[in-house]
Amino acid sequence: MPxxxxxxxxxxxxxxxxxxxxxxxxxxxxxxxCHLGFVSDGQPYVIPTGYGRDGDVxxxxxxxxxxxLKAVAGGIPVCVTVTHLDGLxxxxxxxxxxxxxxxAVILGSAEPVLDDKLRALEIISEQILPGRWAELRPTTxxxxxxxxxxxLPITEASAKIRTGPPxxxxxxxxxxxxxxxxxxxxxxxKPEHDGKGVPMxxxxxxxxxxxx
Amino acid sequence: MPxxxxxxxxxxxxxxxxxxxxxxxxxxxxxxxCHLGFVSDGQPYVIPTGYGRDGDVxxxxxxxxxxxLKAVAGGIPVCVTVTHLDGLxxxxxxxxxxxxxxxAVILGSAEPVLDDKLRALEIISEQILPGRWAELRPTTxxxxxxxxxxxLPITEASAKIRTGPPxxxxxxxxxxxxxxxxxxxxxxxKPEHDGKGVPMxxxxxxxxxxxx
Numbered sequence: 001m002p003x004x005x006x007x008x009x010x011x012x013x014x015x016x017x018x019x020x021x022x023x024x025x026x027x028x029x030x031x032x033x034c035h036l037g038f039v040s041d042g043q044p045y046v047i048p049t050g051y052g053r054d055g056d057v058x059x060x061x062x063x064x065x066x067x068x069l070k071a072v073a074g075g076i077p078v079c080v081t082v083t084h085l086d087g088l089x090x091x092x093x094x095x096x097x098x099x100x101x102x103x104a105v106i107l108g109s110a111e112p113v114l115d116d117k118l119r120a121l122e123i124i125s126e127q128i129l130p131g132r133w134a135e136l137r138p139t140t141x142x143x144x145x146x147x148x149x150x151x152l153p154i155t156e157a158s159a160k161i162r163t164g165p166p167x168x169x170x171x172x173x174x175x176x177x178x179x180x181x182x183x184x185x186x187x188x189x190k191p192e193h194d195g196k197g198v199p200m201x202x203x204x205x206x207x208x209x210x211x212x
Numbered sequence: 213m214p215x216x217x218x219x220x221x222x223x224x225x226x227x228x229x230x231x232x233x234x235x236x237x238x239x240x241x242x243x244x245x246c247h248l249g250f251v252s253d254g255q256p257y258v259i260p261t262g263y264g265r266d267g268d269v270x271x272x273x274x275x276x277x278x279x280x281l282k283a284v285a286g287g288i289p290v291c292v293t294v295t296h297l298d299g300l301x302x303x304x305x306x307x308x309x310x311x312x313x314x315x316a317v318i319l320g321s322a323e324p325v326l327d328d329k330l331r332a333l334e335i336i337s338e339q340i341l342p343g344r345w346a347e348l349r350p351t352t353x354x355x356x357x358x359x360x361x362x363x364l365p366i367t368e369a370s371a372k373i374r375t376g377p378p379x380x381x382x383x384x385x386x387x388x389x390x391x392x393x394x395x396x397x398x399x400x401x402k403p404e405h406d407g408k409g410v411p412m413x414x415x416x417x418x419x420x421x422x423x424x
Contacts, residue, residue, distance in 0.1 A: 007255060012275050033297055033311070035247035037256035043219060044249035044256050046293040048315050063224050081258040085245055085398065090418075092409070094337055094348050095355040099245070103260050125306055136306050137384050143307040165406035172349050173409035180405040182418060186297065189395035194377035197304070197385035206302075206394060 007107055008158040018159040021056070027104040027159055028053045028082055032128040036060055036150075037079040038110075040068045051080065052120070052127035053154070058106060059113065059120040062150035069148065075109035080152060088182040091166035092175050098162060100181060106157045110150040120149045131205040219319055220370040230371040233268070239316040239371055240265045240294055244340040248272055248362075249291040250322075252280045263292065264332070264339035265366070270318060271325065271332040274362035281360070287321035292364060300394040303378035304387050310374060312393060318369045322362040332361040343417040 003019045010017035018024070034051045037044055047064040058080060062069070068076060087100035113120045118139060125133040166179050173179075191202040215231045222229035230236070246263045249256055259276040270292060274281070280288060299312035325332045330351060337345040378391050385391070403414040 011279065033295070035249075035258050035260075035293060035295070037247075037249040037258035037291075039251050039254065039256050042251065043289050043319060044251050044291045045319075046247050046249035046258050046291045046317065048247075048293065048295040048313065050311070067223065077255050079249070079256045079258045081247060081260065083245070083247070083260040088341060088400075090341070090344065090403075092349050093355070094333055094345065094351050095359070097337070097344075097348070099262070101260065105258065107255060107257075121306055125309070129300060129302070132302065132309075133306065135389055136309070137304050137387055137389065139306050143305070147307070165404075165408075168409075175349055176410050176412065177347055177349065178403075178405065178412055178415050178418070179409060180403055180414075182403045183401035184398055185401065186396055187399040188300075189397065191390075191392055191394045192377075193390065193392040196377075197380075197391055198388050200388065200390055202392075203390050206390070 003155065003157045005156050008105065008156055010158055010160055016160045016162050018161060024104045024154065024157050024159045025053060027084065027102045028058070030084055030102070031082050034060065034080045034082045036062070036065070037081070038065050038068055038076055050124050050128060052123035054123045056154045058152045058154055059123050060110065060150040060152060061124060062110070062112070062148045065150065066148045069112055075111040078108065078110040078150070078152060080106040085184050087184050089162070089166050090178065090180055090182065092168045092172040092177040092179050096166055096168055098166065100162050102159065102161045104157060104159045106152060106154055108152050108156055110152045113149040113151045117144055117147065117149050120151070121147065129205065215367065215369045217368050220317065220368055222370055222372055228372045228374050230373060236316045236366065236369050236371045237265060239296065239314045240270070242296055242314070243294050246272065246292045246294045248274070248277070249293070250277050250280055250288055262336050262340060264335035266335045268366045270364045270366055271335050272322065272362040272364060273336060274322070274324070274360045277362065278360045281324055287323040290320065290322040290362070290364060292318040297396050299396050301374070301378050302390065302392055302394065304380045304384040304389040304391050308378055308380050310378070312374050312376070314371065314373045316369060316371045318364060318366055320364050320368055322364045325361040325363045329356055329359065329361050332363070333359065341417065
């Protein structure tokens with residue numbers, strides 16, 4: 001699949017760029033929150049929202065773009081960006097200071113899901129917390145109608161990844177400045193029951209929950 | 213300051229919206245990575261990048277938009293979004309399942325910083341890691357020329373915040389489904405020296421590093 005196009009070619013630090021499907025979907029599958037970009041009256045908007053991947057299709061919770069969707073027929077150009085922050089890279093100069101990260105950028109035309117919205121919601125839910133969906137009270141027709149889900153094919157995309165220690169200028173290593181990495185990760189704490197309803201222990205899938 | 217405009221008015225779940233300067237800057241000051249949205253040939257792009265706040269001005273590391281900037285005279289419309297993910301909100305239905313989060317959305321016209329780029333870079337550096345900038349090898353003229361920093365006034369903005377347990381439908385509390393919150397936070401691990409240059413202990417400001 002030609003995920004690399006003139007629009008997804010990374011010009012800034014191109015050696016950090018990747019265009020293969022597996023690298024991009026690995027990044028997508030390691031998260032569940034994206035930043036969805038769309039344009040309305042020439043103004044870009046960027047909204048955080050949940051997503052789920054199924055093969056080469058990305059489903060995005062799209063209620064924030066409902067008004068924009070109504071204003072156009074069919075799909076709208078969007079950009080979906082998923083970013084994992086893995087560390088602060090502390091070089092001995094500001095210029096080489098950086099972050100370790102994995103990010104994926106998907107461009108394309110997003111359309112509202114009309115036919116199988118329930119399945120799309122299941123995919124988003126399972127992306128966030130595998131095993132949860134089957135336990136939930138079933139979704140009603142009214143709830144389904146009140147929810148907008150967008151569908152975006154993963155056909156034009158790029159990833160950008162930085163790992164490892166700082167890359168200082170040779171002469172800067174002689175300076176009395178600490179250089180290295182501060183690892184960062186999104187860590188789950190202990191599940192907190194809301195104290196309502198039926199008392200029960202936290203489900204097993206929560207105890208294991210560590211999403212980076 | 214009228215941060216609330218027709219463009220920043222939150223329509224989806226408006227009771228989660230805030231428009232006061234302090235709430236918005238609290239969210240900005242709790243982070244250092246934003247998602248920067250801009251438009252090129254009608255296509256939105258969303259790029260993760262570092263930022264720093266100084267009063268009512270946001271400075272954004274903008275090398276990714278350099279090409280777009282060159283194509284236009286003066287500023288370009290941007291959206292800067294900062295999101296902190298605070299927890300998974302596990303309701304007893306999919307419809308009421310949610311996230312706890314704090315997000316800020318700043319709209320406006322971003323211009324390249326020309327006059328005092330060094331100070332802008334210091335503000336971005338200090339946002340990421342207070343105390344670090346003064347220790348670093350000074351930035352050279354060549355490095356400064358190779359860096360694009362954007363300036364965006366915080367004059368049109370909104371925040372959206374969700375906290376607390378799930379809000380289930382009354383009758384769903386009777387269901388044998390675990391309901392509550394899984395807290396999430398971006399946590400710093402132990403600093404890892406790169407093993408090069410001058411051996412020294414990690415600076416004190418790293419040991420205290422806990423950015424949420």
